[in-house]
Amino acid sequence: MAECVFCKIAGGEIPTEFLYQDEHLVAFKDINPQAPVHFLVVPKKHIPNLLAINDDDVKLLPAIQKIIVQLTGELGIAEGGFRVVVNTGNHGGQTVPHLHFHVLGGRLLDWPPG
């Protein structure tokens, strides 16, 4: 989608240092980190949110899980633990309408979220 910031990042229109990229997925640091380590795993395809995943898109989920395991290991937060968050819709606090998985770690995270 032309005006979608994550489509622009995934398509290379906004220069971004990727932690990971392949044919279907990218991962990059959140611009407004909420923890010492805070990155996003994002499908290149414009999928508005979790509710919009179709039978083909669902095949991305194991790959996303694998990237999360790889990057949390590389970034040193796997052992201490981390949180994966997918804000969805208005009550979920989603601000960018392109599916993304937040991964946060490097400090003790509060629960429940606000």
Ligand code: AMP
């Ligand atoms: P959400 O509120 O769950 O939709 O998350 C959107 C996230 O995208 C927020 O944590 C933002 O800080 C992050 N974000 C927005 N624009 C950019 C960008 N250009 N580069 C990296 N992260 C971004």
Ligand code: ZN
């Ligand atoms: Zn998009």
